[in-house]
Amino acid sequence: MKARTRVVGRPYEKVDAAAKVTGQTRFADDLILPRMLHCKLLRSRRAHAILRRVDVSRAAALPGVVAVATGRDLPIPFGILPVSQDEHALCFDRVRFVGDPIAAVAAVDEDTANEALAAIDVDYEDLPSIASIEQAVETPEPRIHEYGDRDNFHKLVSMEFGDTDEGFARAEKIYDDLFFYEGSTHLPLEQHAALADFGPDGKLTLWSATQTPHYVHRALAKVLEMPAARIRVIATPNGGGFGGKSDPFNHEIVVAHLSRATGRPVKICLTREEVFYCHRGRHPILMRARTGVRRDGSITAMHFQTVLDGGAYGSYGVASTYYSGALQTVTYPVPAYRFDGARVFTNKPPCGPKRGHGTPQPRFALEAQLDKIACDLGLDPAAMRLSNLQPPSSITANFLRIGSMGLGACIEKVVDASGWKERRGRLPLGRGLGIACSSYICGAGLPIYWNAMPQSGVQLKLDRSGGVTVFCGSTDIGQGSDSVLAYIVAEVLGIDPFDIRVVTADTDLTPVDLGSYSSRVTLMTGNAALQAAERARELLVAAAGDKLGIPGVRVALAEGRVFDVEDPDKGLSFSDAVIAAESRFGTIGTVGSYTPPPSAGRYRGAGVGPSPAYSYSAAVVEVEVDPGTGIYTVPKVWIAHDVGKCINPVLVVGQVEGSVYMGLGEAMMEEMAYRGDVNGNVMHKAPSMLEYKSPTTLEMPEIVTLLVEDPDPNGPFGAKEVGQGPLLPIPPAVANAVFDAVGVRVDEIPVTPEKILQALKAKAAGRPGRVGPTKFPAIPYPEPSRIPTPAEGGDGRARDLAPTGAGGVRKI
C-alpha cells in the first residue's frame, strides 16, 4: 500500500522558485568581491603537440596584469576518477586538443587579461593527431597518453555472464546489427564560472558552478597541496548542469591558485566556446549488437560490443565504458550476456557523463534492434516487449538487483494513450509511430572512491523558535534537490516546507553528499533527510508525549502541530514541542546518512551498474516525414515513467518534459561535429550556440506525460529517479517511428533528413533501406572474464580469475 502523505506528492513550488523568477538567485558569475581580479585562460591552438616553450614574460609585464601562471606552477595531475588522474590545471609538456589550457592570467579586468593572453608566446611541436574512432584504432603511436590499456586504447574490457554460445545455440534467430550514436554536449545556458578567495587566514574559498563540490574539494587539495580542511568549496546554483559540471575543472584550480598567488579574489567565467572545450558530453559510440531470440521475441543471448570516442582525457570514461554495457539486462531478461567495451583517446575535447551517462547509446542500439526483430518476427513491438519483461524483485545475469519494476505499466499507458494498436502501421505514408523503453539507475551503488562511508549525509537543526534548518552537501542544478530536502523533512515533522531553511553544497557547512550525478540525489539525500527527520521526530514525540501525558504511539505531527491522534485538539504547537524537546534533551540536532545496499556482483567491473533502484520509461513518438526531402517533424510524444513515488509531481513532470526535449535534440539535430583536416588540426566545427542546434520553442512537440508510481523499497517514500531516465527511450523511438513512417532504418543518431533521404533512395534502388555504420573495426578486446549467472548458481565472482589489468592484455 502506498504511504499516505501530505507534503510529499503535492505540486508545491520549489523553495528557491521566487528567487529564480525575480533574478535574485546568485549564480557564480553574479558574485562580485572587493579587489577582485579577472582570469582568462590561454588555450591550445594545436590539437596535439609538444609544448616547446611557453613564454609569459611580455604578458606579465603588461600594466594591469597581476599574476600569470603556467603548467609548471601546478604540476600535480588530477581527474575525477582515481584511475585516470590524467589532467593538469595547465598543460606543461603537451597539449592534446584545440582548447586545452596552457596558461592563465589574472588582471584587473577581462580586457586586460585578454590582451595579456595575446602577449604569451607558445612554441608548439606538432604531433600526429587523431580525429575519430577508426583513426585511433589504426594509430598505435604516438600515444595521446602514456597510460591506458594499450596503444591509444584507454580502456578495454570484456566479460561474459553465462554461456552465450549455448544461448545463441538456443536461439531461433540471430540478429547482428551495427549502430552509431554521435556525440552531443550539455549546453547549459550558464557558462562555467568560478570565484576563488584565498583569505588572510590561509583558507581558500571557491564558489563554482559545479555539480560535485566534494570532488572539486578533493582536486583542489591535491593539486594545490593544501590541507583539505583549509579549503571550502561552495557550489553555486547551477544554471544547468546535465552532467557537464560534474568533473573538477582546470579553471577552478587555476583561479584558486591565482588567488593564493595574489592574495586577491579571482574570478573566471568561460566563454561559450570554452564551454564547448570543457565538454564531458555524450561519447560517440560505435556499437555491434548480436542478439539471439526465440520466435516470441524473448532473448536467449546477447553479445554487445562498443567503442567509445573518449576525446583527449579520461574524465568519467572508464565508468562510461562499463555503462555502455551494464544496463542492457535490466529491462528484458538476457539469460546469457557478453559485453566487450573499449574507449579510445582522440584529440578532441574530453567526453564524459551527459544525462543518461553511457546508456542512451546502447539503449538506442538495443531498442532499434528490438524493433527490427519484432518487425521481422511479425510481432507487435509493444506487445513483444510487454511479454518479455524483467520481473520485479529479481536479479539479472550481470548481478543487478531489480526492486520495483513498473515498465509493464509504462508500456500499457503509452500504448493506450497513443492509440498505438489502432494507429501504428496504419497511418498514411510519411506518418509513423515508434516505441522504445528504457531504465536508469537511481544513484551508483558504489562511490567513485571506494570507501565504507555514506554517500550522502544530512544534518538537521531544530531551533526553539520552531525553525528547522537542513544541511546537506547536495547541489541544486535546477532539478529541485533543495526543495526535495525541504519537502521530506516537512512531511516527517508535519510543518510547512517553506518554513524550512535549506543550506546545501558547502563543504564547510554541510555534510558530504557526493554530488548531483547518476540520478542519485532524490534517493540518497532523500533517505538521509528522512532518517535525520525521523530521528528528530522521535525526540519531539517523546518530549511532547510526556507533556501531553500520552504514549508516543498516539503522537502525530501535522499542520505545524504535535498532537494526540485520539483527540486532535489536544496538542502543542511545533515550536512548543521543540522547546519541550530541547528542555529535555538539550540542543536538538540530528543526522541522517545513506549508504546503498551492497551490490551482488563481485567481478571486475561490477562497480558499474548496481543501484539501489531502477527507474523505467516507455515512450511512443509520432513523426511526420516528407519522403521527398527526408525532412521530418515530431508532432507528439507520449511518455510514461515509473518514478516509484513522486516527491513532487510537477517537478517530476518537468524533468520528464526536459528529458524528452534533450532526447529529441540528440535524436534529431545536436552533434559535436569536428573537422579533422584543417591546417593539420582537429577543429570543433562550430563551437557556438547558433551552430550547435539546440531545439527552439518551435521544434517542441506536444508531450503527454504519464506517471507510474511503483514504490521502491529502497526509495524515500518509494521514490526513484526521473532526471535522466526519460531521455533514454526518445532517440530509438524516433528512429523506430521513422521506419513506421517511410520504411527505412536510420541506425545512427542523429536521424537527419539527409540520412532518411539517402536510405529512401537506397531502398528505391533495390538496396537495403538503411543508413548506418557498415564496418566494425577489429578491436583487441581481451579474453572475457567468465561470470556464472545467478541462474547458473554463480556467486557474483568470475570463474577463471582474470589476471589484473585488462584481462591479460599487456599493461603499459
Added chain:
Amino acid sequence: MLRLPKFRYFVPRTVADAVAMRADAGPEAVFVAGGTDLYPNMKRRQQTPAALITISRLDELRGVAFSAEGVEIGAGAILSDLENDPRIRESYPGLAHAIAEISTPLLRNMGTIGGNLLLDTRCNYYDQNFEWRQAIDFCMKKDGEICWVAPGSPRCLAVQSADSVPVLIALGARVRLVSAAGPREIPLEDLYRNDGIHYVTKRPEELLTGVWLPGPDGWRASYRKLRRRGSFDFPVLSVGAAVRREGPLVAEARLVLGGVASAPLRLTAAEDALRGRPLEEEAIGAAAEAAARPSRPMDNTDFSFLWRKEMTRKYVAAALRDLAAPQGPGARGDRPLQGTS
C-alpha cells in the same frame, strides 16, 4: 564574457552629418544600425573598426512611405516593424513573410532592413572567434591567405545569407546609396557581387539609406527557406520567387536563390521555363529542374552540401506552388516549420 574591441562612437543627427563624418573619419569608420550583424563580428574580431557611426537615431531613415508608384522603406526601419506593418503585409505578403523568417523575434526587434541587405557573407570557417581562426591560420576573408572551403579557390566562398534579399530582388527592388559625393540609385540585384569578401558594390563610404519597391501591380512573391530549426538559423538555401500572370499564363517571373553562393543567384533559365505557361505542375517542374543546375552550394554551412543542392529543386517548386495556391503565400502558422509540402 565576450567583449567588443575598443572604438570611437559618433552619433550623427542627419544623413548628411553621417556621410560627412564618414568622409572625415576615413576607412577605419563604419556605419552601424541595429548592430546585430556587426557587433557579433566585432566580438569575434572578424571586424575591428576604429570608429562607429550610428545611424540608429536618424528618424529620416525609419520611414515607410507608400505612393502610387510603390513604397520607399527607410534603411533604418526595424525588421519587426516591417513584418507587422499592415500595409506591407497587404501589398507584399511574400516580403513580410521573408522578414518574419529572419533569425529570432528578439533580433528582429533590433535589426534593420538596411542591415539585412548588407549582412556579411557567412562561412563556418569564418564565423568563429579569433582564437579558432588563429588555429586554422585564418582564411582569406580575414587575416589569412587561403579559402578552406576550397583551397584552390581564387576567391572567398562565404555565403549570402540574408532572408529579405531574394524576395526583394524578385520584387524588383532598388536601393539608394548616399555619400558625400551625393546619392545614387541602383537595382538591388546590382548591389551584390559573387565574391565572399567584396560581396557588395556599395563603396565603403556610401550609406545605404533606403530600398524602393514598385507597386505590386499584379506581382505576387513567395519565400522558402531551408534551415535546421524554425528560428535562429540563417538560410542555407532560400528561394525568392515572384510572378506576374496575365490570365492563366505567367507573363513575367523572377526567381532568386539565396544561401548557395556569395551573391543572390538569379535563375534566368528557370524564369524562362515559366514564362508563357500556366503556373502548374508541368511548368513548376521544369523551372525547378532548371534551377537545380546553377545551384552549387559548398561545404561551409549547416547540412550536407550535396543534400542542399538536391533540395534546390524541391524548394524552388515549393516557392512556386505557394504562388499557385489560391490563398497566396505568406500566411504564417499554416505551413510546416520546415519542408516543402
Added chain:
Amino acid sequence: MKVIGDFVPLNASIGLRVNGEPVEISFPPYKTLLEVLREDLRLTGTKHGCELGECGACAVLVDGRPVLSCLVLGLECHGREVETVEGMASAAGLHPLQKVFAELGAAQCGYCTPGFLLTAQALLDANPSPTFRQIQEALAGNICRCTGYIKIFEAVELAAARLRGEAAVPRRETLYGTDFDDSGLLPVSQRESGNYDLEVAKAEGPERR
C-alpha cells in the same frame, strides 16, 4: 579631449531610466547594455549565455521592446527606458508571469528565466490573448535547456488568463501529468476544515513510511 597628466577620460555619460528609476552613469563607449547592467549597475539578474545574440538569456526591455542586451551598446540607451527582471515585481508582489513561472516549475535552473519573463511580458503587453502558436513564436528567440519549454508555454497561457482577470488555475495535467492517481494524498489541512478524520490522523502517526 581634455588630458590630465596621462589620464585620458574615455567614458561617456548617459542618462536613462532603469526599472523606472532615473540613472546617470558613465562607462566606456564599447560596453554593451549587458555589461553596463551587470557590471556598472550591479543588476546581475540579466544573464548571459553567449554574448553573440544566439541564446536569448540577456533579453531586457528597451522602451518596452524585448531586445538582446549583449548586442545593444549602453550608449544607445541614452534617454530610453530599460526594464530588467529586477523591475518586474512591485510592492504588490510578483508579476503574474513570475508567479506562474514559480507555480508551474517553469524555472528549473532559472538561468534563462529572466530573458523568457521579459520576452513574455512584452508579448502579453501587446497581445493579452495570444494563441499557443503565438506564444511559441514570440519565445522562439530564447533557448531553454531544462524545461523543454512546455511549462513555460503553459505558464504564459496561465499568466495571460490571470492578467485578463480570469480566476485561472493550472490544468491538472500540468501539475500531475495525465492519468495520475493521487489517492495517496492526505488533505492539505484537516484542522482548518474542522472535520478531523481520525483515520487520517492515525495515518499521520509514527508508522507512516
